[in-house]
Amino acid sequence: MDGKSRVIFQNTMPSRRQLPTSCLLIYDRILLRSFRPWIRSFTFSYGVKAGEELKQLSHFPEHVTKLLKINEQMQTRDLTIIALGGGSVGDFAGFVASVFKRGVPLIQIPSTWLAAMDSAHGGKTALNAGGFKNQIGSFYPAHLTFICKSLLLSQPVERGTDAVGELHKTVLLKGGALWRKCKDSREFSARQIYQLLPDLIRYKHSIVQRDPYETKGLRLILNLGHTLGHVFEAALARSHGQAVDLGLVFALEFSKSRGHLSEKSYARIMATQFGRSLPPLPTVGECLRQVRDLERYITQDKKLSDGNIRFIFLNNVGKPIIEKTAVQEIVEFARALERKA
């Protein structure tokens, strides 16, 4: 943000010469399996178990106490926090960096495809509280992000699947050349995803730069597929990728039903390999049926004023629109889709 966030693509992990002198590495412990020597090269480091539990606000004081003890040994307050891990580690370490001594520089080294294409960019950090996700957080862009091919390719294959939801979302939002690159793909290999990363990251940066603090509404378009996506994630414990894919289908159907997306454009999207790779309607209907208290989930998750949320529709590929929509209407459409599907 503010032109400060740099992204470096490279094959290997950053060398010590690419990093500041005083670093505190916060890393996903599971990466010790493949990157032990690199992690152990840091004098000051803090291993964590990745996952939503790491982001629990209730554990935060304990983490901070330990990090302050490490920092005391460092004999300096001019430290940089390096976050090595997936989304939960990035969210957690990013939040730590944003409030530690009122903010210290942050370097992100995402280890999952999802973090590499999405969560490591845009400066959102977050903790979970009160039973809901991301209730506490900050806008704190990384000063530097390393996209390391060897790290990303070392991840289990499922990680790629996890990321496909966000990839699909960005392709639908951006359209143009990115759509043409992707529309004939039913699946994306790890190497294909890696090839697409610069496009995906550039698109996210372009949106975030115009609305870094999500105050102008512009940034909201990145929520395409997420209103229902977050519900499926929270209520049905789906992976973020699966949940967003389900949410994208909902958004496409809803866009068509509200007359934003023409039948013709809808059919054209669905006829591509890309469209065929999205979850089928009956699956979406089945998932909707399983959610109890849909209204409450949507209400808690989104910026709500007077029972309305700003829902992201598609006019066409590459043409998102934001429209104030009553939560009640979304719930009614969901009920209709359940019956239809």
Added chain:
Amino acid sequence: MDGKSRVIFQNTMPSRRQLPTSCLLIYDRILLRSFRPWIRSFTFSYGVKAGEELKQLSHFPEHVTKLLKINEQMQTRDLTIIALGGGSVGDFAGFVASVFKRGVPLIQIPSTWLAAMDSAHGGKTALNAGGFKNQIGSFYPAHLTFICKSLLLSQPVERGTDAVGELHKTVLLKGGALWRKCKDSREFSARQIYQLLPDLIRYKHSIVQRDPYETKGLRLILNLGHTLGHVFEAALARSHGQAVDLGLVFALEFSKSRGHLSEKSYARIMATQFGRSLPPLPTVGECLRQVRDLERYITQDKKLSDGNIRFIFLNNVGKPIIEKTAVQEIVEFARALERKA
């Protein structure tokens, strides 16, 4: 900051028309004694016990859980947090505002002189952790600050004494007309302090605006008297005002000893009523004798790189200078002062 922080001086508490529709008031419970009807006019409010305990990071998750419950009843995320209280309430509520749903607008209504002239301005929010003050926090300026005469004058007289340390500091830093206004005063009545508030606040804003995130070093000059002040506060449990006054005498003596402040200028300051109201040297010496582990206190408190801190000296009234100084030299001068005093 960024020209966004407005300060409104008025006799009475803000009317509801001066405040946004969706407010969550975080208030010092002790103010229910004098301002119950005003506080009770808020549908959503959260009373706290002021003091350092409130700022303990370990209690933070519990506070947040309760605040999220209140927010759920509000049915909106577009809330504004109002902080009504002294420094600890402002630090706490300011931090809450900065991280609640990644940041909501903040209005400060300082109830103590110290908060009204200092801590409510400049955007520093903070919690205590690991046994040290202000280890966790953010730069998050209030969007609006109300300085209410009736509120400030309702405070016990000691509160005025608490604030005098910061008042003395600003007078020495700013010099000029403010020095001429204050140099013949040995004491400041509540009404006199109120008269001085616009000058004191304007000075702080002028410095903070040039260095909002304390990255350029400029803002450091506001630490005059605070290197030792924070030590006396932490180690000897002195009030912030008393501690800063002791720290100012240390800074003046240290400035003279290092040749920054001439004997003549020093004598001229000390000959005024203002100078005579500062703690006498033997008292400072006695306090220094009582501090064990001075080096560790200074090290933890300040931005340290390689055993040096940036100490604020005075060249003269209105002429602060920042100089990199070894913690060891400060400790040695403290030992010398102990012997001399």
